[in-house]
Amino acid sequence: MTEKCGVVGVSLDGRDAARPLYYALYALQHRGQESAGIVTHDGFQQHSHVEMGLVGDAFGEGDLDELTGAAGIGHVRYPTAGSVDSSCAQPFSVSFKSGSLGLSHNGNLVNADEIRDELAAAGHAFTSDGDTEVITHDLARNLLEEDLVRAVKHTMGRIHGSYSLTITHDDTVLGVRDPQGNRPLCIGELEDGYILASESAAIDTLDGELVRDVRPGELVVLQEDGQGFDSYQLVENENTAHCFFEHVYFARPDSVIDDTLVYEARRNLGRKLWEESGVETDVVMPVPDSGRAFASGYADAAGETTADGEARDADDDGVEFAEGLMKNRYVGRTFIMPTQDERERAVRLKLNPIKSTIEGKTVTVIDDSIVRGTTSTQLVQLLKDCGAEAVHVRIGAPAIVAPCYMGIDMATREELIASDKSVGEIRDEIAADSLAYLSTDAVADVLGKERIDLCLGCVTGEYPYDIEGEETDRDVSRPDVGGQQLPADD
Ligand code: SF4
Secondary structure, rough: OOOOEEEEEEOOOOOOHHHHHHHHHHHHHHHHEEEEEEEEOOOOEEEEEEEEHHHHOOHHHHHHHOOOOOEEEEEEEEOOOOOOOHOOOOOOEEEOOOEEEEEEEEEOOOOHHHHHHHHHOOOOOOOOOOOOHHHHHHHHHHHHOHHHHHHHHHHHHHOOOEEEEEEEEEEEEEEEEEEOOOOOOOEEEEOOEEEEEHHHHHHHOOEEEEEEEEOOEEEEOOOOOOOOOOEEEEOOOOOEEEEEHHHHOOOOEEEEEEEHHHHHHHHHHHHHHHHHHHHOOOOOOOOOOHHHHHHHHHHHHHEOOOOOOOOOOOOOOOOOOOEEEEOOOOOOOHEEEEEHHHHHHHHHHHHOOOOOHHHHOEEEEEEEEOOOOHHHHHHHHHHHHHHEEEEEEEOOOOOOOOOOOOOOOOOOOOOHHHOOOOOOHHHHHHHHEEEOOOOOOHHHHOOOOOOOHOOOHHHHHEOOOOOOOEEEOOOOOOOOOOOOOOOOOO
């Protein structure tokens, strides 16, 4: 079961957390549309409301009134391929001998089955097949014998994979980011408290200030009076494995992730794309909305230098940037349509070309990715039907050649067009006049990271975690679940 989700947690000074959580979930809606939920704690009792559907549909006024308490967490979940299953909706919550736990998870464990088997053998009963419940049970077990910080450290020593978590333990709110920082999580300050969120856009929505990212391997505990937070660096790791696709595709452009404004990163990736594979055409246009920032950076760079890298003459304006495709905003991303047939129809519903921008011109169309190739094929055909003389396709990221095991419901290897085709073969299949992707080095350069500090698994086939049957790009090993990987008391 894979998922791509948004998580949030707040601790306020005396004010109910439910409404700020609800607004924050709205800001994170792009990270998950299958289910939405909030768990709060009022100092005596835990309250939970989790429903299938969008945030606006999942909560009524009365539901928020019943979620009392100044501490709480929230979650939005992405649809998985295939069936929609309410047992995996989050936050996951339990009550046990040492209090109550609520847990929201963004990411995916690669050793959840091993831990589940071990816990099941010890008598734990599971109600879902999701890995969030595995983390919750493991943490609950540790909390029977250890304080909060040691219990979290103990669980971090057993779970392997990507995770950004927001957790309530009674009325204490905490956030945890996996030792390689694969999925984002940041801390914000509000007028009367603190917030943890997948993206800083959620903090902005509440008029808060971004404080910083949660560090890889760090536990952040929000103080119960909303006055601050405590930090515990529980695991040190030599390298990080930030998901570069957060910057390219997933995150909102107005979010700041790992110190980088996503919009600016996308523009700079577009500039690199021009430097690496620019082609002189009459017009450059984005695939709305995903390609817009890339196309704007690409066109800017094209205004400064020629495709050969020479400075432009004063009377040479470079390539014209134009909006040649209009998007029907009431059709969802093709990426999340469950069947091929639905995806094919959705492309035609989604985009409408502006003929006067395209007819009789050579066109460069820019997007952030090609997954199955369906959209690109139809797009090129659409532009040629509109009278484009040539259609060049440029992609602001490397080709996706392998699936994601870290919580992104992307596609299987068989479905990915680049998994077994060269760039030339893909160009022929989508019937473009030329096709180019950005290099992985350019991505690392723009994000200001060493390649080894990024997860590039889906574009190289080498992952930063030990995944059965796959290659890794670093020295990693799974924790021995039966043993104690991290002593709980050091
Ligand atoms: S495999 Fe790709 S999508 Fe998945 S975490 Fe790594 S970079 Fe992100």
